[in-house]
Amino acid sequence: MLTIYGHPLSSYTQKVLVALYETGAPFTFHQIDLGQEEDRALMAGIEPMGLMPGLKDHARGVILSQSSVMIEYVDRHYPGKVRMLPADPDAALSARQWDRFFDFQVMQVMQQIVGARLFMGEGVEEPVGRFVRDRLERAYVALDHHLKGREWAAGDFGLADCAAAPALFYAGMIHPFAGHPALAAYFERLLARPSFQRARTEALPWLQYFPFPELVPQRFRA
Ligand SMILES: N[C@@H](CCC(=O)N[C@@H](CS)C(=O)NCC(=O)O)C(=O)O
Numbered sequence: 597m598l599t600i601y602g603h604p605l606s607s608y609t610q611k612v613l614v615a616l617y618e619t620g621a622p623f624t625f626h627q628i629d630l631g632q633e634e635d636r637a638l639m640a641g642i643e644p645m646g647l648m649p650g651l652k653d654h655a656r657g658v659i660l661s662q663s664s665v666m667i668e669y670v671d672r673h674y675p676g677k678v679r680m681l682p683a684d685p686d687a688a689l690s691a692r693q694w695d696r697f698f699d700f701q702v703m704q705v706m707q708q709i710v711g712a713r714l715f716m717g718e719g720v721e722e723p724v725g726r727f728v729r730d731r732l733e734r735a736y737v738a739l740d741h742h743l744k745g746r747e748w749a750a751g752d753f754g755l756a757d758c759a760a761a762p763a764l765f766y767a768g769m770i771h772p773f774a775g776h777p778a779l780a781a782y783f784e785r786l787l788a789r790p791s792f793q794r795a796r797t798e799a800l801p802w803l804q805y806f807p808f809p810e811l812v813p814q815r816f817r818a
Contacts, residue, residue, distance in 0.1 A: 598623035598674070600666075601642060602649030603630075605802040607703055607762035608663040609649040610795045614758045615667040617791035619676030664695050667755050680755045687751055694742075694749040694756035701735040703763035706770055713807045725770075732771040740776035747785065761786040765796070769811040 600616070600623055602609030616623055628635045628648055642650030643661035651666040652659050656673070660666050671680035681688045705728055712724035743749070749756035764773075764783045773780040786792055796816070803812060 597653065597655045598670070599626050599652045599654065600624075600649055601626045601628050601639065601652070603628050603802070604795070604799040605805060606648050607707075607766055608647075610762040610765075610792075610799065611663045611758045612649050612651070612666050612670075613795045613798070614761055614789075614791045615670060615680055615755070617794050618678040618753070618758070619670055619674060619680065621670050621674035621676060664692070664699070664755065664759070667758060671755075678753060680758070682751050682754070691750040691755045695759045697735075697738075698749075698756060698759035698763045701738075702732065702767050703759070705731045705735065706763065706767040709770055710766075710807050729771045732767055736771075736773060736776045736779055739782075740779040743778040743782045745778075746782075749782075753789070757786065757789075761789070761792040762795070765816075766806070769806075769808060769813070769816075 598616075598621060600609070600612060602612070602625070604610070604613075604627070613625075628639060630636055630639065630646070630648070636646055639648060639650060640646040642652075642659055647661070649663060649666065650659065650661050651669065653669070653673070658669070660669055667680050681691050709721065709725050709728040712721045716724070748754070749760055760782075764779075764786065768783060773783060787796075800818075803809075803817065806812060
């Protein structure tokens with residue numbers, strides 16, 4: 597009934613997969629290769645910039661882009677035992693706030709160094725890398741402060757933690773969590789979550805294509 601269009605290595609695809617595994621909503625996975633014209637056209641019909649992931653609900657005739665929107669949609673129309681947003685509207689704001697934080701201050705920042713290595717040519721990676729590590733460090737300071745005494749980012753496990761898992765997975769390789777014990781412990785809890793373990797296992801065959809293979813720790817390779 598639901599189809600997810602994306603790639604197992606894509607951080608935003610993983611974010612939605614984690615939510616789907618948590619809620620137990622039934623879905624099929626349509627793997628996208630943005631190197632293929634046909635798949636680029638398919639994604640451009642779902643997301644204005646042609647970005648992954650996308651979601652189609654065949655039963656309701658709904659097509660959505662934006663990982664956070666997809667997760668809210670699934671939580672509303674296919675709720676499972678684990679809810680992605682708290683029922684209380686004010687508590688839900690906090691979940692959305694931290695989801696945005698992980699997307700804007702961690703995931704998108706991390707993506708800039710990936711873009712520098714892949715697309716920007718000789719000499720760019722070094723200054724971009726300095727900027728990225730500095731911004732990530734600022735985000736880690738804020739997160740370490742926020743996470744002290746908390747198990748999850750905003751109440752029970754939910755939307756914000758789905759965003760956090762892949763964001764921290766990739767960002768932590770670029771700039772490790774040294775000196776941020778609450779953040780490092782939170783990341784270990786995310787790694788132990790079966791939903792994220794499953795998403796990571798599915799990404800394993802492609803992890804060699806992460807543009808910083810030299811930074812992938814041994815424990816993530818198997
Ligand atoms: N805000 C979007 C971001 C989606 C996004 O950046 N997707 C990446 C993959 S993780 C992508 O499609 N990149 C291809 C490109 O930049 O051309 C979301 O939450 O879904």
